[in-house]
Amino acid sequence: MKAFKTANESDARGNGFIPNLAIDVVVFGFHDSQLKVLLVKYSKTDYVALPGGFIKVDENLHDAAERVAKERTGLNNIFLDQFFVFGDMSRYNAQPFREVMEANGMPAKADHWLLNRFISVGYFALVDFTKVTPTPDKLFDSCGWYDLNALPALIQDHAEIISKALNALRDRLDDKLIGFNLLPEEFTMGQLQALYETILGKKLLRSAFQRKMLGLNILERLAKKYTGAANKAPYLYRFKAK
Amino acid sequence: MKAFKTANESDARGNGFIPNLAIDVVVFGFHDSQLKVLLVKYSKTDYVALPGGFIKVDENLHDAAERVAKERTGLNNIFLDQFFVFGDMSRYNAQPFREVMEANGMPAKADHWLLNRFISVGYFALVDFTKVTPTPDKLFDSCGWYDLNALPALIQDHAEIISKALNALRDRLDDKLIGFNLLPEEFTMGQLQALYETILGKKLLRSAFQRKMLGLNILERLAKKYTGAANKAPYLYRFKAK
DNA sequence: TTATTATTGTAACATATTGTTACAATAATA
DNA sequence: TATTATTGTAACAATATGTTACAATAATAA
Incomplete structure (x- = not known):
């Protein structure tokens, strides 16, 4: 999950968003014969994470995923596929968010909605690497490509999410012919x-x-x-x- | 999604449960060379639905699905697989629940948590038909097997959920050898x-x-x-x- | 101009997998 | 003891996939 995206997300109550439910998007690109993943790094901390976001109370789930993917890539008509919902309690660790909020001058009160337990719907996106403009959040992160074989440490269970996304991509490659979305x-x-x-x-x-x-x-x-x-x-x- | 299961669900605020998020379980059985699906019918109305439930605030998502499946089948160690998350706004229709609540003498105030929009995680379960004891909810429904080829009208998008569950079962049949869970x-x-x-x-x-x-x-x-x-x-x- | 070199497009054959037909081996019944 | 309907498996045919080979280039070097 990824915090602090649109105006309302910084509201301590999370008004306008469905609570406890997030979206994480594994954006795959292909460049120099390597698979790349788009990741964000929170400012003033070294936490690296998947692009993510939340679902507005009156928004289609798929539209929310598209919105998140578009915000980080600048692309329209992105190929997006659901692959798994991550809902174990063991993934719950608010500490990174608490640090990010504090480091960025935001009061991280214990009952802030972002510090609650989240269940996250995993999507993977397949994009034409050459068409993407990695776009950081205006306030809280930088954004860029990382080699799938040389990933940095990631917050929470984001490494596992990427791993499952890759497995899903492999499984669907032959049947659904989705690989072409990664090429020009x-x-x-x-x-x-x-x-x-x-x-x-x-x-x-x-x-x-x-x-x-x-x-x-x-x-x-x-x-x-x-x-x-x-x-x-x-x-x-x-x-x-x- | 399915309402009214444990004590707290009838609480108008839904205390103890994650709001706006449900689980629907498509329980498949095999009998007389036919695929069967376990469905519930709400009392005092004719609404037929998938067994469903909600996730406790400190419960693993998978455990919640197991709990729901166990409550309706009486079985432990049920084979369960996630297959899709249903999150379109178009599936949102509180009317059946409103009727069920009213017909059962329960005040259905407009802000009752069950009348909100829900996103639902779809699981399918594969069980040995002969071992199942279809178990209705103590208060609000009956429960029984229906022929997959002769389903009654279902609430909301539950017919589509079953259809997607069957597709997922077909896709995974060869690779994951899960069919045996349907046989003695x-x-x-x-x-x-x-x-x-x-x-x-x-x-x-x-x-x-x-x-x-x-x-x-x-x-x-x-x-x-x-x-x-x-x-x-x-x-x-x-x-x-x- | 004419070799040389690396790579592409495809044929040709071998092997493996799947589709189809055939038939011997039963377990009851007549 | 013959008859009947299945079952288990062999045998062959048709496809699909693995492997090797080779002609057809597009530059460069001689």
Whole structure:
């Protein structure tokens, strides 16, 4: 969960928001053959966390997730998928928030709504890395990409949330063909394979991979891409929506 | 969501429970080659709903789901899986609850906590039909099995919740081998195939199905089962836990 | 201009998985 | 003892996937 977003969140009562319920969004990007995750760091402390937020009392849950994702990426039409609800008492630890609030000159009274126990709905977002503008909260955090293989220490259970998000992404990759959301509009077969290998965490055979992808009939072949390399130029492809 | 369960739920403020958040459990059973769903019917009205409940302020989410499932089935160690969170505003309709409360002599003041908007975490449970004792709430409902193919009208979005639960069950059937939770301890290959066919909604080829199941190395072959029918007696099998 | 080099696109074959047909082995009953 | 309806499994066919091989480039070097 992530605190201090819109005007009302700093209200000690949390007026206008559903209490005890948060959203955490794992925003995945793909760059330099690496999976990246968008994280925020609270100012004046070193706490690193997932982008998160709360649900307005009259807001659709999915809209709240979109709002959170849009605030941190600057993007519209983000691919978002629910994957798990985190509701163990063991995840409850208000200490980081208390410190953040105090470090930023905010009275952290014991009954402040943000210091209560929260259950959090986990979403993952798949975005085109090149289109994202990591956007910090105006008041309380910085925001940026981190390598999935070199994550810093995260508050509460946010490391576990990322881990479960990655598992969900892996599970749904073949059935739901959602990987394309991580690539730019046009891409080569090599880039697509690198993406799959990175997500699945294993090497794939080039020949079989290409045959499979082309056999799915979801790729439109475009012009060749002359990279300047001393070899045959690969074709560009575009994902064919149904 | 389901109302009026333990002492405190009838409190107009909902003290002790997390507000605006509910759990709905789709309890699946298998009987007579049919999938069954456990539903409750509120007394003095004809509203039919999924078993549901709320989360205590200091209770693990999963424990709350177990508690709800246990209250309606009488079973311990129930297989439970999260599948979706229902959070659209369009599902919000307090009218049925208002009627139920009034019909049962309970003052349904406009600010009663149960009449607020709820977001609901969907779980499905897989149980051995023969072991379940459908147990109504002491005060406000009856409880029983309904054929999945002949569901009555349900309140709010409960029909959609069941539909999504079934989809989740289908998706996870092969990967996670959870179907066995719907069968008694010992079963024949024919029963197992009937279960799979019912869940997947299609016929399977006996020969390939048997070969696949045996090839998974998860079945322990027991004694033959003499059914009294004029044909070869099938073996009984038991699911081998890892 | 003509090799050289690395990579791409695809064919060809091998292996594994799944679909389909066939048949022997029963457990009652006639 | 023959008949009947299943069950367990083999055998073959059709697909799908794993693996190897090779022609077709797009630069660069000779």
